[in-house]
Amino acid sequence: MKLINDIKRHKIKSVVLAALLVAYYFCLPKDLFKDPTATVITSSNNTLLGAKIADDGQWRFPKTNNVPEKFKTCLLLFEDDYFYIHPGFNPISIFKALKENISSGSVKRGGSTLTQQVIRLSRKGQSRTYLEKLKELILATRLELRLSKDEILNLYASHAPFGGNVVGIDAAAWRYFNREASNLSWAESATLAVLPNAPSLIYPGKNQQQLLNKRNRLLKKLLDNGTIDRLTYQLSIAEALPQKPYPLPQTAPHLLQKVAKHNKGERFKTTIDVALQSQVNHIVKQHYNILKQNEIYNISVLVLDVKTRKVLTYIGNSPTDKAHQKSVDIIDKPRSTGSILKPFLYAAMLDAGDLLPYTLVPDVPTQFGSYQPENYDKSYDGAVPANKALSRSLNVPAVRMLQSFGLDRFYHYLKALKLKDLTHSANHYGLALALGGAESNLWDLCKSYAAMASTLNHFNAKSSRYFTNEFCEPTFNFKTTINFGSPVAEKQIFNAAAIFYTFESMKQVNRPESDLSWEYYNSSQEIAWKTGTSFGFRDAWAIGTTPDYVVGVWVGNADGEGRPGLIGVQTAAPILFDVFDMLPKSEWFAKPYDEMITVEVCKQSGYRASTVCETTTLLEIPIDGQKTPPCPFHRLVHLDSQEEFQVNSSCESVSNIHHKSWFILPPLQAHFFKLKNPIYKSLPPFRSDCDERTTVAMEFIYPNEQKTIYLPTDFDGKTNELILKVAHSKPELQIFWYIDSAYIGSTKTLHEMAMIPTPGDHTITVVDEIGTTIKRKIKVLQ
Structure with missing residues (x-):
């Protein structure tokens, strides 16, 4: 009251x-300070990976939250011994400063506390007058009421000038001593403690004697007050001063570039394993020095932890020069995929129940309209197990499998993987989608392989359950923990059995020469991996996975220039295996038995066994594989008593006919198959007195299904011949060749016919001696 x-x-x-x-x-x-700060990225253990200078050209790191003890001790002893007990100003220091300044007639002594210096730093550009000192005093007391002493000390350490364009203890420690502030010695801490006192007059490389005197006087104070012992003192004063600033670490420059787009001016803790990042940087540099001799200048590498989906290594480009796009981060740039999408097709067909792991698929000359895929070595196997077609990266079987499976169905699977560079419709890519007709990037491809590996891991570890967010984005933000969603019974994209058999096939891919005998060494690990090479030798890929890690490598030229020898297995694969050698060894994936069923499978064809398959085996297949048809290649044939000839009821008594299962491929497949498989047994011929019309078949080898044929001319202007070829199930039969109903000749055993047709439309007709007829329409251009 x-x-x-x-x-x-x-x-x-x-x-x-x-x-x-x-x-x-x-x-x-x-906000006392509004100055722009540098973008700083650190590894998962807080090691500096790199920094991007602030917009005002200053090396000013974001505010530190912890001032190192040695620097704090040196700073307080040098600048403000009563910091923890005064209210923001020190009356005794002020009185002494006034007395000395008045007696000298000039400003000789400041008398400012660290709190007042924080205020002065925040009011940059103000003249040092007594009125300004009064304002600083008032503001300092207000700051003491707002913040704790340690917070004020942090502000000072973050914004104090250390000479040149270096601001703050963190930037100073790296620029002058090339290490973290917490790792500085007593001499180094003392050096930095005296620098803000006169940063424009004294900084490393300039006024060395003054700086040395100040540092050593401070070290003597530390000795006198018992902070350091005499041995430490003697060792400290013997330490040399820094002569010039060090460049800041650039361990992950392209990740820094990515972080700066969305977290500019922040201190960003990444998931990067700094030791692994440094090792892979060294590997990339070694391979770059070799590849640049072939004018191949750019490399990118991404390493993911499958179980956490964290980025462990991020190398956006090789240490090339500006002329070869050194600053371009290729990890997220669209590039032609080559064969790197083939495993997704194989997995999709297994998942849909359209294929079994070892089913024979055709590998013969093929044409779809104007599109004619070819294998890399331009040879054909006739028929090849699907898993071998994938491990050998055969193009023709892949395209035929895609055509059989359905372009739209496969495209649906790829869209579910969220490959962001797949921007056109399925028809735009056509059947070339499996061979590099589309573009993708290393980030999306690695995340997809990681998601498949993780699906298998979770299925086996979580009572045969899938996770709703399995196919998620990886992260390089240490603060982010991936939420894989909730466990459910339904698959998200591929079932676990389809993934397992895809990885089993990829494990058999032939490794580079240096790793050809990898399976004989205990130190080697099993890796599911795949290479890719784009058309024109512009992009080389290699991506591999174990249950724990995914490694992705891209090699090429950022400007898209192709180079001879720019092939996945030769340029990208060696880098991939060098990186895997740096990673801990993983055990192989366990079989997902709950997504499998045991069935009888034909050993020769890989199909579900039919009743006439001669040799069968029990194998686990994906459950949906039960929908696949039984073996179409085994047929019950009828032989005479000596099994030398085929017979039928037209020439042999039924009681004397022997029935035997026989593996028979279609003529075109058989033609190429027996070139690679000498043990392939053709059907015995029919006995001469038997009617065999219904058992004979033949197919064109060339021309195949293409409609337009170009006849080139040689250097003499002479038109080259067109070589017609036919495969016959009974090659010893004579066949007769016609063009537009005009007879042009006959062949026996080797059914090839050379001719020079006139330009225009023609019909090729082939008739064998028992009347079997096939035709092919062509258009000839010169």
């Missing part, structure tokens, strides 16, 4: 006092 009465009696004084209190409360800006 008395206070209220006093206020009423002294209204003006009370209003003035209240106004002063309000002014005092609001006199300090909410």
Whole structure:
């Protein structure tokens, strides 16, 4: 009541006092410092990976939250010994400074506390007058009420100038001593403690004697007050001063570039394993020095932890030069995929129940309209197990499998993987989709392989359950923990059995020459991996996975220039295996038995065994594989008693006919198959007295299904011949050749016919001696 009465009696004084209190409360800006800061990235253990200079050209790191003890001790002893007990200003220091300055007639001594220096740093550009000192004093007391002593000390350490364009203890430690501030010695900490006192006059490389004297006087104080012993003191004063700033680490420059787009001016802790990043940087540099001799200049590498989906290594480009796009981060750039999408096709067909792992698929000359795929070595196997077609990266079987499976169905699987560079419709890519007709990037491809590996891991570890967010984006943000969603019974894209058999096939891919005998060494690990080479030798890929890690490598030229020898297995694969050698060894994936069923499979064809398959085996297949048809290649044939000839009821008594299962491929497949498989047994011929019309078949080898044929001319202007070829199930039969109903000749055993047709449309007709006829329409251009 008395206070209220006093206020009423002294209204003006009370209003003035209240106004002063309000002014005092609001006199300090909410944010003392608004200077731009550098973008800083650190590894998962807080090691500096790199920094991008602030917009004002200063090496000013974001505010530190922890001032190293050695630097704090040196700083307080040098600048403000009573920091933890004064209210923001030190009356004794101020009195001594005034006395000395008045007696000398100039400013010789400041008398400012660290709190006042924080205020002065925030009010940059202000003249050093007594009025300004008064303002600093008032603001300093207000700052003491707002922040703790340690917070004030952090502000000072983060914004103090250290000479040149270096601001703050963190940047200074790296620029002058090339290490973290927490790892500085007593001599180094003392050096940095005295620098802000006169940063424009004294900094490393300039005024060395003055800097040395100041540092050593501070070290002597540390000795005198018992902070350091005499041996430490003697060793410290013997340490040399830094001569010039060090460049900041550039361990992951392209990741820094990516982080700066969305977290500019921040301190960003990444998931990068700094030791692994440094090792892979060294590997990339070694391979770059070799590849650049062939004018191949760019390499990118990504390493993911499958179980956490964290990025462990991020190398966006090789250490090339500006002329070869050194600053371009290729990890997220679209490039032609080559064969790197083939495993997804194989997995999709297994998942849909359209294929079994070892089913024979055709590998013969093939043409779809104007599109004619070819294998890399331009040879054909006739028929090849699907898993071998994938491990050998055969193009023709892949395209035929895609055509059989359906372009739209496969495209649906790829879209489910969220490959962001797949921007056109399925028809735009056509059947070339499996061979590099589309573009993708290393990030999306690695995340897809990681998701498949993780699906298998989770299925086996979580009671045969799938996770709803399995196919998620990886992260390089240490603070982010991937949420894989909730466990469910339904697959998300591929079932676990399809993934397992895809990886089993990829494990058999022939490794580079240096790793050809890898399976004989205990130190080697099993890796599911795949290479890719784009058309024109512009892009070389290699991506591999174990249950724990995914490694992805791209090699090429950022400008798209192709080079001879720019092939996945020759350029990207060696890097991939060098990186895997740096990673801990993983055990192989366990079989997902709950997604499998045991069935009888034909050993020769890989299909489900039919009743006439001669040799069968029990194998686990994906459950949906039960939908696949039984073996179409085994047929019950009828032989004479010596099994030398085929017979039928037209020439042999039924009681004398022997019935035997026989593996028979279609003529075109058989033609190429027996070139690679000498043990392939053709059907015995029919006995001469038997009617065999219904058992004979033949197919064109060339021309195949293409409609347009170009006849080139040689250097003499002579038109080259067109070589017609036919495969016959009974090659010893004579066949007769016609063009547009005009007879042109006959062949026996080797059914090839050379001719020079006139330009235009023609019909090729082939008739064997028992009347079997096939035709092919062509258009000839010269």
